[in-house]
Amino acid sequence: MSGEFLIFMLLALIAIVGGVMMLNLTKVVHMVVALVFTFISVAGVYVMLSAEFIAVVQILIYSGAITIMMLFGIMLTRHNDNSEPKAGRIRKILIFLSILGFGLVFYLGIYNVEFTQEATTLHENNTEQIGLAIYSKYVIPFELTSVILLVALIGAIILAKRDDLEEADKE
Amino acid sequence: MSTVPISAYLTLALVLFCIGLYGALTKRNTVIVLISIELMLNAGNINLVAFSKFGMMPSIDGQVFALFAIAVAAAEVAVGLAILIAIYRNRKTVNVDEFDALKH
Numbered sequence: 001m002s003g004e005f006l007i008f009m010l011l012a013l014i015a016i017v018g019g020v021m022m023l024n025l026t027k028v029v030h031m032v033v034a035l036v037f038t039f040i041s042v043a044g045v046y047v048m049l050s051a052e053f054i055a056v057v058q059i060l061i062y063s064g065a066i067t068i069m070m071l072f073g074i075m076l077t078r079h080n081d082n083s084e085p086k087a088g089r090i091r092k093i094l095i096f097l098s099i100l101g102f103g104l105v106f107y108l109g110i111y112n113v114e115f116t117q118e119a120t121t122l123h124e125n126n127t128e129q130i131g132l133a134i135y136s137k138y139v140i141p142f143e144l145t146s147v148i149l150l151v152a153l154i155g156a157i158i159l160a161k162r163d164d165l166e167e168a169d170k171e
Numbered sequence: 172m173s174t175v176p177i178s179a180y181l182t183l184a185l186v187l188f189c190i191g192l193y194g195a196l197t198k199r200n201t202v203i204v205l206i207s208i209e210l211m212l213n214a215g216n217i218n219l220v221a222f223s224k225f226g227m228m229p230s231i232d233g234q235v236f237a238l239f240a241i242a243v244a245a246a247e248v249a250v251g252l253a254i255l256i257a258i259y260r261n262r263k264t265v266n267v268d269e270f271d272a273l274k275h
Contacts, residue, residue, distance in 0.1 A: 002174040012183045019190035051220045073252045077259040095196045103189045110181040119229030129231045145242045152246035159253035
């Protein structure tokens with residue numbers, strides 16, 4: 001067993017334990033913090049796959065921005081209802097069984113996937129390679145991404161903004 | 172040559188996807204449903220990056236795709252939370268079971 005495999009196992013263990021803790025904890029804030037472990041260890045998996053830039057982006061966006069935004073969402077909406085309704089027990093078991101079946105089918109499909117080729121130059125100047133690809137081959141999707149981000153920004157502000165006219169009507 | 176086979180990465184992504192799917196289908200709090208969807212997107216990104224290293228034609232393209240997926244996921248979270256806050260202002264709840272205005 002090599003060191004690389006050990007590190008992969010450790011990262012995978014932390015990621016899965018974080019996810020399972022998310023499912024089992026009762027307080028909403030604790031669930032979000034448990035998922036931070038998952039996101040950070042996924043960043044470690046990216047480093048193992050020689051994608052350093054994606055790993056840094058993962059830490060910045062997921063375990064930084066998205067988690068903080070989720071925490072703000074929890075804080076702005078009161079969450080004293082951390083007790084689950086009892087009625088959904090059979091439904092939960094059904095969902096669990098069907099997801100188990102789904103996972104088994106996919107595992108049968110992927111457990112002996114093997115490709116002979118392996119990229120060997122991805123880790124050399126990783127960021128430079130990504131930049132060259134984005135600004136030459138993928139320049140149109142890149143510009144469209146900026147449009148999506150702008151639309152999301154405007155949409156989020158308009159949705160979350162308190163409507164002044166409605167407020168005036170109520171008073 | 173790497174000692175971790177690609178199937179190990181794919182299996183990790185599959186397990187994370189299943190956890191996210193279970194959370195999205197069973198949890199009642201909208202914030203947790205949103206973050207479970209993020210977990211599923213993250214599992215997809217692991218697959219993209221894994222195939223960019225081990226796939227049929229290994230190249231940088233998979234990592235570029237993962238970057239685009241992350242950007243779209245961030246936009247989705249922003250809009251989702253804005254919708255959540257707008258609903259909370261009108262209905263005073265974040266329980267997904269009570270968002271059933273379109274059913275009646």
